[in-house]
Amino acid sequence: MNFTELRSTVADWLHRSDLNGVLPTFIKLAESRINRDLRTEEMVKSVTGSVTDSTITLPDDFRQAKSVLVNGKPVVYASSLESKRYDVAGDAYFYTIVGNQINIRPKSTSADYELIYYASIEPLSDNKPTNWLLAKYPDVYLYAVLLESAPYIKDNEAAEVWAIAYGNAIRTVAEQDLVAKHGDAGLVIRGNSV
Structure with a gap:
């Protein structure tokens, strides 16, 4: 997925064709949210x-x-x-x-x-149509953008669904990052031997 495809997918999910002017704002707000919530080795x-x-x-x-x-x-x-x-x-x-x-x-x-x-995650634009997060985890971007669109389209019910989906996607990324860092390595506890 790239910047253009993300915008198109969001418009499709919202069943709205009149949001082209505000979709870049939703994406910037979503990136702001993601930058607050996500910490990975990438x-x-x-x-x-x-x-x-x-x-x-x-x-x-x-x-x-x-x-x-x-x-x-x-x-x-x-x-x-x-x-x-x-x-x-x-x-x-x-x-x-x-x-x-x-x-x-x-x-x-x-x-x-x-x-x-x-x-910060490198922001998307027409000149920078993708980044590591969109390439690897497009669902994080999709749900974050949908969540940021909710106040504008006045859909509180959908906002709850997208907030849950976004939270689940962020948790999955964090869990996968942890596994990538540590793999199946066991925990070693060191102390004084008796």
Whole structure:
């Protein structure tokens, strides 16, 4: 399925031919919903660079941090209030997110970083007719777009059905992602032996 086929399928499911002007808006709203609800390994990206004035500018497609490494060592998240306690120079141990930046504490004058993060799904358009999610899980897009159309077409009953279908599709993607990451690997519990 691609962008054009998605629009056509949504119009068919809604039994409406008068929605061409608003379908791109429904798709954008659906992508917004999906970006809030979904986290999979296919959304993970990595960027590297140099810390500038103890800050890292977040990428435009940033949704959520997975890990932050400074000079090859992981740093842990701390609230902005907690991180202010470490407003001194030294090796980085903590990070906090303020606006579109990551602040590193204690302050680092020069350091390299790697940010591993969940990125937004690349939005569909006439110029970008598909992405990994639409190619692999078209039902997620379909149900999300139908759900976003419900207030416009004033169909609360259908909205309930589409919300359930969308929720089930998102859960299925999350479950498949978990299986892909771990397969049938068993759980290993380590502890002190007696």
